[in-house]
Amino acid sequence: MRALLLIGIACLACRRQPQPAPPDAGSASVSVLASASASAPSASASGSAPAGKPPARESFSRMLTLEGGNVNRYGKPNVWAHVPAAFDVKQPLHVALVFHGFSNCLESFVADVGRPCKPNDPPRTAYALAAQIEQSGSSAIVLVPQLAYDEQHGEPGVLDNAPALEKLTQKVLDALGIDKPIERVTMIALSGGYQALYATMGAFGDKLRSVFLLDAYYAEHGPVDAWFNKYIESFETRTRRLGVIYSNLDGPRVSSQGFAARAASLFKGTVHNAEPHDVTVDELTNPVCFAYSKSEHDDIPKTDIGKALAASR
Secondary structure (H helix, E strand, O other): OHHHHHHHHHHHHOOOOOOOOOOOOOOOOOOHHHHHHHOOOOOOOOOOOOOOOOOOOOOEEEEEOOOOOOOOOOOOOOEEEEEOOOOOOOOOEEEEEEEOOOOOOHHHHOOOOOOOOOOOOOOOOOOOHHHHHHHHOOOOEEEEEOOOOOOOOOOOOOOOOHHHHHHHHHHHHHHOOOOOOEEEEEEEEEHHHHHHHHHHOOOOHHHEEEEEEEOOOOOOOHHHHHHHHHOHHHHHOOOOEEEEEEOOOHHHHHHHHHHHHHHHHHOOOOEEEEEEEOOOHHHHOOOEEEEEEOOOOOOOHHHHHHHHHHHOO
16 A cells, blocks of 8 residues: 555655746847857757857747837737847847738738738738848848838827937837847838838937838938938948838839939948849948839738848848
8 A cells, every 4th residue: 555655655756847938028028138148058068059159049020019019909019029049138239120012911911921900801911020030130130110000001100209219219128028228220111111210310419320111211201311311421431321112012112213413422331233023132221212113012021121131130
């Protein structure tokens, strides 16, 4: 009898203990700084990484619902954040903001395969954003705020001014456990996302170093022109970057080519490839670049978000 009791106790002891649930993306913070510190190589560990090469850290994405972001009647998250494998807590903090276009939601926009945003609707476009970020090699933390939720317009909602965007960005960093000042900002607008970009270009002051418009240079383009004119000396010293990619769509094509001519008259280093082609990272690394893409309007972001991020590294 005693032997049976001991066997029973041993079996209970060897049962697998339950694993803690992952943090709630909507409320709990995930300390990137702590996880990076924990993954640092130990001097006494056997099989540790070679000197100067810390072990690879896994990338991760989070869907968040935060105050200060746009709300929707479906109760869906209002910002997506991605911390890439290349992120290094020891380096100056680089944040990239991506503004999506018409008729989409975060669940589909960042996914590998399109998903419906509303019940009984067809899937919206997907841009495999995490994969593009990782392939770019960028170390920037990438944020995609939800603008109009699957609507045929690009109104930025509550993110219609610089302070609102700055506050939301800080809330995301707090949720991720990142206690570092932002040193550099990149903004990327797709199509109708230009409205949010134009409304918030004053955010982060001189820290806004790179702006990319992916078939997004439409009407009311004064904010981009003003930013370019204000920092013309920074383009000459290659410390700032402007990239405009356009398709054969009449609106952005005509406006982009007109802007290219104005930019060239002010900055001799302006590069304009006016023949339809596959846009490359190399050309986007020029301080001022205008590129006529042979891709269709909706296809440009499927590859060129990553190219813009690679160019702004």
